[in-house]
Amino acid sequence: MTKNYSSEIASPLSSNHEDYLKAIYILEARGEQVTNSVLSDYIGFTPASATNMVKKLSQMDLVIYRPHQAVSLTPTGRRVALEILRHHRLLELFLHKTLDIPWDSVHEEAERLEHVISEALEDAIAASLGYPKVDPHGDPIPTKTGEVGHTPGHPLSQAKAGRAYRLVRVLSQEKERLAYLGRLGLSLNVELFLREQAPFDGPVLVEVAGVEHALAAEMAALLQVVPASAK
Amino acid sequence: MTKNYSSEIASPLSSNHEDYLKAIYILEARGEQVTNSVLSDYIGFTPASATNMVKKLSQMDLVIYRPHQAVSLTPTGRRVALEILRHHRLLELFLHKTLDIPWDSVHEEAERLEHVISEALEDAIAASLGYPKVDPHGDPIPTKTGEVGHTPGHPLSQAKAGRAYRLVRVLSQEKERLAYLGRLGLSLNVELFLREQAPFDGPVLVEVAGVEHALAAEMAALLQVVPASAK
DNA sequence: AGTAGTTTTTAGTCATGGCTAAATTGTAAA
DNA sequence: TTTACAATTTAGCCATGACTAAAAACTACT
Ligand SMILES: [Mn+2]
Ligand SMILES: [Mn+2]
Ligand SMILES: [Mn+2]
Ligand SMILES: [Mn+2]
Numbered sequence: 001m002t003k004n005y006s007s008e009i010a011s012p013l014s015s016n017h018e019d020y021l022k023a024i025y026i027l028e029a030r031g032e033q034v035t036n037s038v039l040s041d042y043i044g045f046t047p048a049s050a051t052n053m054v055k056k057l058s059q060m061d062l063v064i065y066r067p068h069q070a071v072s073l074t075p076t077g078r079r080v081a082l083e084i085l086r087h088h089r090l091l092e093l094f095l096h097k098t099l100d101i102p103w104d105s106v107h108e109e110a111e112r113l114e115h116v117i118s119e120a121l122e123d124a125i126a127a128s129l130g131y132p133k134v135d136p137h138g139d140p141i142p143t144k145t146g147e148v149g150h151t152p153g154h155p156l157s158q159a160k161a162g163r164a165y166r167l168v169r170v171l172s173q174e175k176e177r178l179a180y181l182g183r184l185g186l187s188l189n190v191e192l193f194l195r196e197q198a199p200f201d202g203p204v205l206v207e208v209a210g211v212e213h214a215l216a217a218e219m220a221a222l223l224q225v226v227p228a229s230a231k
Numbered sequence: 232m233t234k235n236y237s238s239e240i241a242s243p244l245s246s247n248h249e250d251y252l253k254a255i256y257i258l259e260a261r262g263e264q265v266t267n268s269v270l271s272d273y274i275g276f277t278p279a280s281a282t283n284m285v286k287k288l289s290q291m292d293l294v295i296y297r298p299h300q301a302v303s304l305t306p307t308g309r310r311v312a313l314e315i316l317r318h319h320r321l322l323e324l325f326l327h328k329t330l331d332i333p334w335d336s337v338h339e340e341a342e343r344l345e346h347v348i349s350e351a352l353e354d355a356i357a358a359s360l361g362y363p364k365v366d367p368h369g370d371p372i373p374t375k376t377g378e379v380g381h382t383p384g385h386p387l388s389q390a391k392a393g394r395a396y397r398l399v400r401v402l403s404q405e406k407e408r409l410a411y412l413g414r415l416g417l418s419l420n421v422e423l424f425l426r427e428q429a430p431f432d433g434p435v436l437v438e439v440a441g442v443e444h445a446l447a448a449e450m451a452a453l454l455q456v457v458p459a460s461a462k
Numbered sequence: 463a464g465t466a467g468t469t470t471t472t473a474g475t476c477a478t479g480g481c482t483a484a485a486t487t488g489t490a491a492a
Numbered sequence: 493t494t495t496a497c498a499a500t501t502t503a504g505c506c507a508t509g510a511c512t513a514a515a516a517a518c519t520a521c522t
Contacts, residue, residue, distance in 0.1 A: 037468095046510080050470095056508095101352065124331065128329070267501085277482080279483095286501095
């Protein structure tokens with residue numbers, strides 16, 4: 001767990017410390033108020049454990065903690081979160097492209113690997129992939145200096161019927177969901193044609209590689225698309 | 232740390248548990264009596280910690296422990312050790328071949344990665360490398376079923392002067408030593424010519440790629456070679 | 463404002479696995 | 493066979509970070 005940020009952080013961070021920071025970052029980025037229950041739900045530990053950990057992170061100046069308030073990251077905490085997130089997404093893409101691991105399995109694997117790769121290995125992976133900008137789900141890969149690119153696109157549920165789109169991001173890491181999409185032929189950068197959009201949040205009819213499929217409204221809301229012609 | 236051996240092992244093993252088992256395997260394989268001090272020296276924890284851990288491993292039926300006697304692995308313990316060793320050596324080779332990580336850096340990296348890769352990833356790595364038999368240092372890679380190939384060769388210190396040899400194994404993981412050998416052009420499968428072997432365990436003169444170098448006797452003892460013509 | 467219900471924190475427990483220091487055991491020389 | 497010394501084990505301590513249960517604090521409704 002020796003990292004380049006170790007220079008500014010007293011005690012070394014465990015995998016769980018890192019996962020907490022990453023969770024806070026992701027929840028903040030979603031625009032949610034990171035309350036204790038939101039956080040503990042997300043990470044899968046009890047609320048008491050979350051409070052406990054958040055207090056420790058606050059002592060290390062990685063988060064701002066005020067009792068009964070939402071937590072937030074300090075600049076250092078954000079740097080650490082982004083470093084782990086960079087590891088995670090680089091690893092997902094590497095596993096997928098270099099070792100043909102299916103896109104619905106890379107998340108789990110990266111969840112463990114992200115905590116143990118060195119900076120040198122991170123760099124080697126980035127170089128071997130040609131310094132990519134997005135992971136296999138279209139999530140932006142933070143740069144070494146902590147910039148996070150903005151991903152274009154809008155939910156398929158808000159797209160207009162009778163037009164062709166390209167899938168640029170899937171807002172889910174759920175294995176079963178991704179596997180299902182994969183079976184429909186829907187993976188990153190695939191083109192689809194939006195046949196019909198049922199009103200009142202009804203299902204969506206799409207055509208992928210000449211085959212028509214119906215998608216639940218909630219599913220369509222997770223699929224970010226751009227017009228097919230757009231880069 | 233979910234592994235395929237989890238079926239037969241009650242509690243999940245931590246990275247350290249796995250490193251202890253691997254250490255015992257390696258020390259046994261070297262022909263050493265695995266006493267508590269040998270083991271604690273090797274793993275870098277205090278003797279008291281080693282006793283403690285060995286007792287726990289013994290309760291899990293992974294080692295045989297009798298007070299004041301050398302420890303040894305049970306069949307299950309050996310299986311676990313070989314699984315981790317397979318991970319380690321596959322990872323070393325993968326990092327070296329696929330990501331160009333120098334042979335003197337792969338050990339450290341693999342030491343952490345070996346504990347967190349899934350069986351699926353292990354298989355994907357093995358497949359992508361064409362099911363290799365040895366790692367970048369010539370150490371044999373155990374098979375999935377736990378067989379360990381026998382590596383040919385004998386120490387350069389016991390070779391005859393005036394003949395050509397090929398380096399097939401280096402019995403060291405020391406970063407500095409490997410880096411030095413690398414600088415001399417000595418890496419796996421490289422050919423060398425043994426010019427002179429000084430008596431009384433004196434230095435050895437070798438020619439590598441047309442350049443002559445003197446090696447300490449202890450260094451030459453770590454280099455396993457075969458006659459240059461031999462496959 | 464009072465109260466019910468929810469969220470959060472506190473208090474206290476436990477397992478893990480390192481450590482040091484002291485006690486014990488084993489070995490080998492006198 | 494005693495004695496010295498090294499190796500090993502035991503005992504006890506500590507940090508970590510999960511947990512449950514209880515207390516406290518917020519929120520929202522009457
Ligand atoms: Mn993780
Ligand atoms: Mn992803
Ligand atoms: Mn290890
Ligand atoms: Mn090796």
